[in-house]
Amino acid sequence: MVVLSKPAMEQFCLVKNSCKATTLFHDVPLIDLSKPDSKHLLVKACKEFGFFKVINHGVPTEFISKLESEAVKFFSLPMSEKEKAGPPDPFGYGNKQIGPNGDVGWVEYVLLTTNPELNYEKFESVFGVTPEKFQAAVKDYLKAVKKMACEILEKLAEGLNIQPRNVFSKLLMDEQSDSVFRLNHYPPCPDLQELHGRNLIGFGEHTDPQIISVLRSNNTSGLQIALNDGSWISIPPDQNSFFINVGDSMQVLTNGKFKSVRHRVLANSFKSRVSMIYFGGPPLSEKIAPLPSLVEGEDSLYNAFTWFEYKKSAYKSKLADNRLGLFEKIVAS
């Protein structure tokens, strides 16, 4: 059990409990991917929340449970073993430090590129005695999750009435796609009871920079999303579904029609939370700009940038920064 002394606790960000955030939000759009009308519901959810939950997703339960159990095994190793796979540069094992600019959270994690060749060394140290088993579990899981992400992106293109239907999914399918995979472990934090109505941040508020993020967690709560009025709502966990986030790049491609959702994770007093997130990104050289067919008759809200340029500036930012601000066009009124 991890017990934090008061001063140690103070280095982590504490946030006030708000009423809305303590009641679980049961109106998250729930979309059945097997239904023919799902494309319209997907578009609606991306416009309203930039966040939704999917069922009938086609990812075999076996792939999910195998990877989760490998992740749990890894996070249960002694710290000295886990640290052999760190520090995250940006890939590898990290503990409490998130990114290179001083953000901290009550979380440990493994960050990997989805290109298995580039992870080879990290796999050796991360996955210790049986790297092949862990590597195979990651590979099976990612293949299935990427397929689902592409199906969602194709339905979104259809729902928006834009051609070709692979306009978004081709960015993830590209061999050079710069996608990332993350395993997060939020240990229980028993000292939370002493915080008098405040919460300890597991993963600070932010938006994801990529196109789409696919999140699966165990049955421990903690994830919150911000509504348009800035209030936070808690998302009930559901280990049988996937949660989908619209990322910054998708907000730009749709000229702001889809919202890149601000989200965060709060630590839990009693239970560990384990989450696995695939961040589908474009190739580094890809120009990201509002799609002409989505701008017709409107102002283009963003200046074009390459994914490389966006990432470079993202890695200089703090987690909570509005990274898209730098690329917004100043529109004359």
Ligand SMILES: C=C1C[C@]23C[C@@]1(O)CC[C@H]2[C@@]12CC[C@H](O)[C@@](C)(C(=O)O1)[C@H]2[C@@H]3C(=O)O
């Ligand atoms: C503070 C940071 C961590 C992050 C890189 C950054 O400089 C700003 C974006 C962060 C984020 C959020 C979503 C994903 O978890 C992540 C892997 C990503 O692509 O952007 C993280 C980055 C990270 O942890 O390295």
Ligand SMILES: O=C(O)CCC(=O)C(=O)O
């Ligand atoms: O761990 C989670 O549930 C979400 C974490 C997250 O938002 C991220 O890693 O970008």
Ligand SMILES: [Fe+2]
């Ligand atoms: Fe995120």
